[in-house]
Amino acid sequence: MTQSSERVGVVKALGRALMLRCPRCGISGILNGWFKLKDSCPRCALALRRSPEDDEWFGGYFMNLMASELLMIFVVIGYVLLHWPAIDWTTVEVLSVVMVVVSPVISYPFAKVLWVAIEFVFAERAGTKNRRGDLRGRAKHEGRLGEERRLRCEGEKQNGETNGETAL
Numbered sequence: 001m002t003q004s005s006e007r008v009g010v011v012k013a014l015g016r017a018l019m020l021r022c023p024r025c026g027i028s029g030i031l032n033g034w035f036k037l038k039d040s041c042p043r044c045a046l047a048l049r050r051s052p053e054d055d056e057w058f059g060g061y062f063m064n065l066m067a068s069e070l071l072m073i074f075v076v077i078g079y080v081l082l083h084w085p086a087i088d089w090t091t092v093e094v095l096s097v098v099m100v101v102v103s104p105v106i107s108y109p110f111a112k113v114l115w116v117a118i119e120f121v122f123a124e125r126a127g128t129k130n131r132r133g134d135l136r137g138r139a140k141h142e143g144r145l146g147e148e149r150r151l152r153c154e155g156e157k158q159n160g161e162t163n164g165e166t167a168l
């Protein structure tokens with residue numbers, strides 16, 4: 001397994017994210033369409049989505065706000081510089097309005113994967129692998145909890161039965 005044995009550098013992880021690839025193993029195809037990340041990386045099982053109770057959405061939206069603003073500024077300033085000094089200000093206005101609508105859509109998956117990469121890099125550095133750890137680890141953990149719960153229930157049921165038997 002390629003995961004965890006080699007540490008991924010910050011630049012490498014962010015570069016992979018900007019190409020919409022898994023920050024840990026670099027595989028492509030981690031999106032379900034344009035707006036949705038897969039639950040985990042198909043190759044290394046890095047958790048790409050967490051539960052809604054986690055604060056993951058906030059980081060993703062913040063990243064998207066920044067990315068879309070940057071994209072908008074880049075395009076509008078690019079237009080102004082390309083047409084300097086004969087700038088059609090009506091076009092600049094229309095372009096600005098169009099970019100306000102379009103740029104968050106364009107930048108959305110990049111922002112989401114970038115946030116995954118940032119969390120992954122920080123978690124790796126801090127040694128808290130499970131926060132952005134692999135889903136299999138979490139599933140194993142949840143499976144163990146489920147197993148403990150099941151055993152507890154069975155134990156209680158048996159106790160009930162044996163208590164019932166002794167009462168007879």
Ligand SMILES: [Zn+2]
Pocket residue numbers: 022023024025026027041042043044045046
């Ligand atoms: Zn991966």
